[in-house]
Amino acid sequence: MKYSRVNSAYVSGFEVKNIIVEVDINSKATQQIFKIVGMPNTAILESQKRVYSAIRNSGFTFPNGNVTVNLAPSNIKKQGTHFDLPIAISILLASKQISYEIDDYYIFGEIGLNGEIRGIPGITLLLLDISHKNKNAKFIIPKENEEESIFIENNEVYVIENLVEIIKILHPNEKENYKANPTKNFYEEKEEQLDFSEIKGQFFAKRAAEIAAAGFHNLLMTGSPGSGKTMIARRIPSILPEMTHDEIIESTKIYSIYGYLNKIVNKRPFRAPHHSASTASIIGGGSDSKPGEVSLANNGVLFLDEFPEFRTDVIEALRQPMEDGIVTISRAKLIATYPAKFMLVAAQNPCPCGYYGDPEHECTCSLNQITNYNKKISGPISDRIDIKIKVPRVKIDEMFDNSPGEKSEKIRERVENASIIQIKRQGKLNGKLSQKEVKKYIILEEKVEEFLKNGARKFKMTGRGINRILKVSRTIADLKGNTDISIEDIAEAFQFRGDSNL
Ligand SMILES: Nc1ncnc2c1ncn2[C@@H]1O[C@H](COP(=O)(O)OP(=O)(O)O)[C@@H](O)[C@H]1O
Ligand SMILES: [Mg+2]
Ligand SMILES: [Zn+2]
Structure with a gap:
């Protein structure tokens, strides 16, 4: 049997769904058929073309006979071009052109017709999500996404630029050279900005x-x-x-x-x-x-x-x-x-x-x-x-x-x-307080409340309008570091309430 499986995944909204790319080759079949199931039809056609050409243009051979690729679970239609690389690698494994233990690897990447690996969207989320769920996960990602591995601390991440490099990346003695090495020290990088x-x-x-x-x-x-x-x-x-x-x-x-x-x-x-x-x-x-x-x-x-x-x-x-x-x-x-x-x-x-x-x-x-x-x-x-x-x-x-x-x-x-x-007081910023939280966290002294009431009457304010004044005056007091909101703070907040029709 010529069969192999490779782990991949895809991004659905802000979630990650695991996918297994399975390949089965029946080399006895007389006709050459290359079939991918589990993707939308248009995406399949394009992926087939890229994978077929990339394998041949990278010095490998595309196996004869019946090549079936299944992206499991197959009941959901998966979007994205990043299955190209796991498909190609799975085909190379099933046809015994490469032979490595790759159970722990998760593989992503789009392939060009010449075998070049192109960057894909969603890598930051894919790496973080999978590494959280699986401490042993190792990754092969496009070199064009290298910086996005910066948040990954314990899992091994390898970067690939061309399909031929897969032989070296999986080789125990050579893989070290392909480890991701994000360079940006983004906490220190400061550029001139508007002031x-x-x-x-x-x-x-x-x-x-x-x-x-x-x-x-x-x-x-x-x-x-x-x-x-x-x-x-x-x-x-x-x-x-x-x-x-x-x-x-x-x-x-x-x-x-x-x-x-x-x-x-x-x-x-x-x-x-x-x-x-x-x-x-x-x-x-x-x-x-x-x-x-x-x-x-x-x-x-x-x-x-x-x-x-x-x-x-x-x-x-x-x-x-x-x-x-x-x-x-x-x-x-x-x-x-x-x-x-x-x-x-x-x-x-x-x-x-x-x-x-x-x-x-x-x-x-x-x-x-x-x-x-x-x-x-x-x-x-x-x-x-x-x-x-x-x-x-x-x-x-x-x-x-x-x-x-x-x-x-x-x-x-x-x-x-x-x-x-x-944040210390209420776990969130004043602008994000709900009506309930306003009641709970913003309590006025009697004379301050009286002042607010008078203003609310004068300007014919609604309950929501009053809530806005409370939130803004809370921030004004917080800027001063004061525990209590003063009449002055409320008066300033009134200046920001806009016209009644705004
Ligand atoms: N307070 C100001 N201080 C300095 N320059 C100003 C000021 N207000 C306006 N300008 C100048 O006028 C230009 C137009 O302002 P802009 O912010 O585009 O106005 P608006 O968005 O209200 O139409 C700005 O790019 C700036 O050069
Ligand atoms: Mg403007
Ligand atoms: Zn006008």
């Missing part, structure tokens, strides 16, 4: 951004074109706390699944999709249920500029991730769930023409147009934006003021300290 000190004036907006960063609160900025909204948004990652090791791993997994090969995400992501982007690209989905921008922004900032111009279904679909920190994509029978804990930073003009309320430009919109524009952001979404501010254009005098502004590093220190206090 808050470049923003002149705008003290109110900068303060709002600092509070938003400290509590991971969502932020909406309204202002006419050129007022500096984009400039502020782009600098928010520079004042967020450094990423933790777990956050780096989680974000790198998402980037890897998305198809950014070898990208270790060690800085808080900043994602700024255009308002014309499709629902699938923002929320996730498409034929391979890839993560979308909301997941790429996980642990960082999702910047939606010209927020009301986004498709209504996109804005509505932000609700689940904003509530739960995850996003669920369902397509046909496949359901994928990805992390999506982002800080939403949204920007908008005050009206379609952009100049409503601007002292220097006349607004050409009708009242109806202005109302409709602002209505686009529905109640449930608006309810989850704790901080809403107006950003007027910077004053001319301030623009010419050359005194240095405060550096991001300094602001980040305060933000980090405030974050530590929140």
